[in-house]
Amino acid sequence: MTTVTGQRTFDSLDPATGAVVGTHPIQDAAAVRAAVAEAEVAAAWWAGLGPAGRRRRLLDYKAVLTRDLSRIADVVHAETGKPKGDAVLEVVLAVTHLDWAARNAHRVLGRRRVSPGLVGANIAATLEYLPLGVVGVIGPWNYPVFTPMGSIAYALAAGNAVVFKPSELTPGVGVLLAALFAEAVPEHRVLRTVTGLGETGAALASDPGVSKIAFTGSTATAKRVMAACATNLTPMVAECGGKDALIVDADADLPAAADAALWGALSNAGQTCVGVERIYVVDAVYDAFMRELTDRAGRVRAGRDYGPITMPAQIDVIRRHIDDAVAGGRAVVGGAGSVRAPFVDPVIVEDVPEDSAAVREETFGPTVTVKRVADVEEALEKTNATAYGLAGTVFSGNARRAVELARRMRGGMTAINSVISFASIPALPFGGVGDSGFGRIHGADGLREFARPKAVSRQRFALPGMNLTSFTRGEKELDRLIRLVTFLHGRRKQ
Structure with a gap:
């Protein structure tokens, strides 16, 4: 106006x-x-x-x-x-x-x-x-x-x-x-x-x-x-943006993992750049994890536990991704009817093909895909198969394996046995790679x-016989330089 x-x-x-x-x-x-x-x-x-x-x-x-x-x-x-x-x-x-x-x-x-x-x-x-x-x-x-x-x-x-x-x-x-x-x-x-x-x-x-x-x-x-x-x-x-994944290992604390996954996927109506949009669960605990996840999701309500979709245009993206996910997978919570603008109820879809838009593109809504994998190596491979590289999460009872997975996860930040915890630690840098951007805050x-950065060098005294940046430099000075560099950096016998 x-x-x-x-x-x-x-x-x-x-x-x-x-x-x-x-x-x-x-x-x-x-x-x-x-x-x-x-x-x-x-x-x-x-x-x-x-x-x-x-x-x-x-x-x-x-x-x-x-x-x-x-x-x-x-x-x-x-x-x-x-x-x-x-x-x-x-x-x-x-x-x-x-x-x-x-x-x-x-x-x-x-x-x-x-x-x-x-x-x-x-x-x-x-x-x-x-x-x-x-x-x-x-x-x-x-x-x-x-x-x-x-x-x-x-x-x-x-x-x-x-x-x-x-x-x-x-x-x-x-x-x-x-x-x-x-x-x-x-x-x-x-x-x-x-x-x-x-x-x-x-x-x-x-x-x-x-x-x-x-x-x-x-x-x-x-x-x-x-x-x-x-x-x-x-x-x-x-x-x-991001398409962040959460990996659930075979020895993970499943109630804690499900609780964190749900918060990461649904809080702020899923409108979180480091939110959870994909979950990969090791086969041995897949069914138990899904029971925990779906039971908790059934108690979460749009308009009460989280708000509306803030940007109206995002509704179309969310609806398209839900339709795409359901067409290739199986909705276990919600579905196409979950979109009731400006709100979207929780949507969880399993077995969605990895090449679908719901898995490849950022949704920015209260939806998440879940995939069964043989082991954490397969989970990591699928996690990293994206143009994005912002953040991620690992739930595991094995601290050493969790840290190794976190280090190998493509992205700027990874949380272990928690979700988005890195954002609350001021001393940690925040930022991504690939389509998730560059630089750090x-x-x-x-x-x-x-x-x-401002670099300053101040000569405190002249080195006798070593005035190398002058037209008065002679062969003796170069010879001294060569001998010094050879002593400092030449290959020595082990």
């Missing part, structure tokens, strides 16, 4: 009822350019505060978020439809990550001495990580606080200003996060939000004042964002993702 002032706007809706939650401006390229230009000024001030000044202010921001935790969760609930309890958990996780980033940034990024080696014995070498400037964050709607804060918190802690473009489905959350930051840090708008549709995100990605883009969303959209970033050779970190890797 367009207001009397000529400003185009869009509505944020409650996905469960269709009621208007809020109305927000569609900020065009000019508005984005102005926001980035102001952020560049704020970035210089923020970087100049130094680690201690930023740490104090970020901890103040953390306190404000904690104070208004229930208020933030209410907005998340209204815009996504997820239960209030799930929204609270999301905000809590974001707060813990903000705390870790603020307290560990200087340790990870601060200047430190590195060894110059024997050849550089007269050189003092240091390495530090400096702010990039302005970081653009393009956030998703499924976890509108936790996921973007995984970039925002770490980018701020690394000394950057942030311009945040939230999803058009959850703009109110993004506006509130920036407003609460302004309360904690009133001097400059170091974190600001721009609202709009796809064109607003494209303008942010292609703005020459942005030093890096952090994007979360689909693989297809990530490619378009990369194309926009290429205009200015702007680097980006991309956290895309969270942890020390996440801090470095939003900084640039």
Whole structure:
């Protein structure tokens, strides 16, 4: 819509009822350019505060978020439809990550001495990580606080200003996060939000004042964002979708595995990039596991235990995948009738062919396929047979075998005898490979993702007879160098 002032706007809706939650401006390229230009000024001030000044202010921001935790969760609930309890958990996780980033940034990024080696014995070498400037964050709607804060918190802690473009489905959350930051840090708008549709995100990605883009969303959209970033050779970190699998070993705790599988598949209506979409169960325990899984699934209700499908267009994808799965396999919970927009009841289908869309493509709904396998090696082979590579889960009573399976599972994160637990640990990096994206948020890797390494070498004294980088260099100096390198690196008898 367009207001009397000529400003185009869009509505944020409650996905469960269709009621208007809020109305927000569609900020065009000019508005984005102005926001980035102001952020560049704020970035210089923020970087100049130094680690201690930023740490104090970020901890103040953390306190404000904690104070208004229930208020933030209410907005998340209204815009996504997820239960209030799930929204609270999301905000809590974001707060813990903000705390870790603020307290560990200087340790990870601060200047430190590195060894110059024997050849550089007269050189003092240091390495530090400096702010990039302005970081653009393009956030998703499924976890509108936790996921973007995984970039925002770490980018701020690394000394950057942030311009945040939230999803058009959850703009109110993004506006509130920036407003609460302004309360904690009133001097400059170091974190600001721009609202709009796809064109607003494209303008942010292609703005020459942005030093890096952090994007979360689909693989297809990530490619378009990369194309926009290429205009200015702007680097980006991309956290895309997944088709994550859970492996159940023969000696697994079956009740715990079924409980975790169900939560991983159905929580947030299955709208979780690291959610469980495939399950591979060793033959010896398959029937017992399925009894546990289906019994638990029968007690879960859409609209009570989890919310609606937040993005209306995803309903068609979910319906297509359910029809595809049922056509090739056997529905043991739910089926085609489970889709009652905007809600989808739990769907579990077994024996779905591995080449079907329901197994190969991301569904992003409360559905899961289950497959019987001879052993964990077959499970691992099928788990890794995907273009995605985000996360996964292993349930096993054998710790050594579980760790080995986890290490060999294609993806950036694997949980053992739990589900999605890695996301709650701020020190662990988060990100994928292949169609699941590249780069990392969270942890020390996440801090470095939003900084640039700066190497400095200082000659402390001249080495007599070893001035190798001069036109006065002679044969004797080269001979000394050759003898030194031969002594240090030449092959020696064992």
